[in-house]
Amino acid sequence: MLKLDDLSKHFDGVRAVDGLSLEVDQGEVFGLIGPNGSGKSTTVNLICGVLSATRGKVTFKGRDLHGLPPHRRLNAGISRTFQNIRLFGELTVWQNVWIARRDAPGREAGFIRNWFGSSARTREAIEETLVFADLAGRANDLAQNLAFGEQRRLELARAVAARPDLILLDEPAAGMNREEVEDLRQRILALKHDGITVLLVEHVMELVMGVTDRIAVLNFGKLIALGTPGEIQGNAAVREAYLGSPDSESA
Amino acid sequence: MAFYFGLLQTIGIHTLLGLSAYILLLTGQLSLAQVGFFAIGAYVSGILTVIFEYHIVPGLFLGALVGGLFAFLVGFPALRVKGLMLVVATIAFSEIVRLFFFNLNWRVSVNGVEVGPDSTQGFREIRFYAANGWDTLDVVLFVWLFVVIVMALLWWLDRVRVGATLRAVGADELAAQSSGVNIVAVKVSAMTGGGIIAGLAGGLYAHSATYVDHLTFSVLLATFAVAYPILGGLSSVFGTLIAVIFVQGVLIEGMRFLGDWRNILFGLLIIIAMNVRPAGLIDGKVVLRIREALGTGKKSGGEGHAETR
Numbered sequence: 001m002l003k004l005d006d007l008s009k010h011f012d013g014v015r016a017v018d019g020l021s022l023e024v025d026q027g028e029v030f031g032l033i034g035p036n037g038s039g040k041s042t043t044v045n046l047i048c049g050v051l052s053a054t055r056g057k058v059t060f061k062g063r064d065l066h067g068l069p070p071h072r073r074l075n076a077g078i079s080r081t082f083q084n085i086r087l088f089g090e091l092t093v094w095q096n097v098w099i100a101r102r103d104a105p106g107r108e109a110g111f112i113r114n115w116f117g118s119s120a121r122t123r124e125a126i127e128e129t130l131v132f133a134d135l136a137g138r139a140n141d142l143a144q145n146l147a148f149g150e151q152r153r154l155e156l157a158r159a160v161a162a163r164p165d166l167i168l169l170d171e172p173a174a175g176m177n178r179e180e181v182e183d184l185r186q187r188i189l190a191l192k193h194d195g196i197t198v199l200l201v202e203h204v205m206e207l208v209m210g211v212t213d214r215i216a217v218l219n220f221g222k223l224i225a226l227g228t229p230g231e232i233q234g235n236a237a238v239r240e241a242y243l244g245s246p247d248s249e250s251a
Numbered sequence: 252m253a254f255y256f257g258l259l260q261t262i263g264i265h266t267l268l269g270l271s272a273y274i275l276l277l278t279g280q281l282s283l284a285q286v287g288f289f290a291i292g293a294y295v296s297g298i299l300t301v302i303f304e305y306h307i308v309p310g311l312f313l314g315a316l317v318g319g320l321f322a323f324l325v326g327f328p329a330l331r332v333k334g335l336m337l338v339v340a341t342i343a344f345s346e347i348v349r350l351f352f353f354n355l356n357w358r359v360s361v362n363g364v365e366v367g368p369d370s371t372q373g374f375r376e377i378r379f380y381a382a383n384g385w386d387t388l389d390v391v392l393f394v395w396l397f398v399v400i401v402m403a404l405l406w407w408l409d410r411v412r413v414g415a416t417l418r419a420v421g422a423d424e425l426a427a428q429s430s431g432v433n434i435v436a437v438k439v440s441a442m443t444g445g446g447i448i449a450g451l452a453g454g455l456y457a458h459s460a461t462y463v464d465h466l467t468f469s470v471l472l473a474t475f476a477v478a479y480p481i482l483g484g485l486s487s488v489f490g491t492l493i494a495v496i497f498v499q500g501v502l503i504e505g506m507r508f509l510g511d512w513r514n515i516l517f518g519l520l521i522i523i524a525m526n527v528r529p530a531g532l533i534d535g536k537v538v539l540r541i542r543e544a545l546g547t548g549k550k551s552g553g554e555g556h557a558e559t560r
Binding site for chain 1: 411412413415416418419422423425426427428429430431432433434535
């Protein structure tokens with residue numbers, strides 16, 4: 001479904017992502033982990049078009065995404081959340097979801113209806129999304145007045161409202177307590193159940209190991225391991241990358 | 252009475268000018284080009300009614316359209332710059348427009364009288380109202396008809412997805428893009444809409460004043476255009492109206508008796524107002540309270556979901 005081919009991003013000589021090739025299959029929850037600065041967020045930004053690649057390409061559903069700006073990639077079916085919460089603070093919870101809302105293929109509202117009107121179908125869909133994120137009771141509150149955990153859920157709701165085929169979650173569990181992480185795990189499984197492919201960038205291993213089908217491990221912008229959670233946990237190179245090793249320079 | 256009618260026209264026209272900047276401020280763009288579009292609207296509609304003897308309605312309409320066209324053209328290069336650079340670029344545009352009209356000499360004989368823009372002497376014969384027997388009250392009502400239409404339109408836009416999208420771009424461009432918003436299209440549309448409103452305001456101004464010259468369209472007026480919505484607050488279109496009444500009615504006219512002291516107090520009161528009400532005279536809380544008082548629990552974001560709580 002999503003294919004990265006020799007993807008590279010260099011910032012003034014720093015190779016943030018360096019020749020990364022991997023493939024994410026339809027319907028799986030795919031984990032992307034690695035130590036700080038290993039190129040995970042850069043990879044996410046390359047996939048959704050915030051950054052443009054120095055080399056290599058991103059193919060999604062057989063289509064080369066080269067040169068497509070972020071909003072066109074969303075229309076192509078890729079949505080995301082942000083590592084640092086980026087909501088529209090002075091808009092209501094409802095409006096935050098409303099902006100990102102897309103109709104199902106073949107059922108798109110016309111230009112006038114889309115921008116100047118509203119339909120019962122749209123309202124229902126937004127309410128459904130808010131229920132999914134457990135925010136139904138806060139529809140009319142300003143996003144900036146939500147608690148931290150609620151803001152994280154709203155980010156997820158906004159990404160889901162776009163009806164993506166692939167959703168990129170950039171450290172969604174950062175700053176969450178155990179209970180909230182478990183909540184998030186259930187929500188990710190619900191997305192998977194709905195047939196949405198998930199690319200999860202995360203530091204919270206408890207979540208990564210408990211929800212992903214496969215995991216890719218990055219270090220210094222390169223892929224150092226790829227496998228099931230079980231395989232990754234037993235991988236020596238991964239352990240070295242995270243903990244360091246006295247008798248090896250790098251993995 | 253004539254004084255108050257004159258003041259009402261000024262307030263109406265400045266409200267339109269302020270609203271043209273308001274729509275851009277929603278998308279996070281601070282533009283001093285509004286006075287340029289205002290000048291274009293003034294000259295174009297004046298030329299149409301004076302030289303080509305159009306009725307004022309198509310004259311205003313075309314003036315607004317040309318203002319919008321220039322805003323559309325300015326919108327694309329202006330997008331490449333942000334913040335202070337946008338301010339500088341838009342000042343430059345307004346100055347180009349002002350200097351163009353400073354040099355524009357187009358004298359034509361209409362019914363045996365020579366009329367039209369006369370470069371440094373200004374454009375002196377914009378007398379549609381007087382020539383057609385409109386009295387001052389007619390003019391006031393005519394101006395306010397447009398003010399009401401534009402305010403209602405913007406108020407409504409804020410209740411549909413367009414408004415939320417404009418505000419989303421103003422709040423966080425990256426998040427808006429990632430939510431599927433084409434920010435180039437949104438910003439150029441806002442610029443064009445603002446240009447149309449400013450052009451309309453310019454046309455109304457030219458006909459109320461009967462006389463325009465390049466000095467009218469100074470950077471000071473451009474500053475006023477953005478100061479109104481900022482002072483009034485971006486929560487609602489009514490903020491801009493209140494700010495214009497406050498500045499034109501209270502500060503400028505109401506304190507005329509203070510003589511030279513007025514100018515000092517003027518600046519001081521603006522500073523105090525901005526400190527006491529940092530989010531504008533009409534901020535989100537006031538809007539909420541007014542809605543509650545009116546018993547309209549409905550709020551922006553489409554009907555029906557207000558009862559979800």
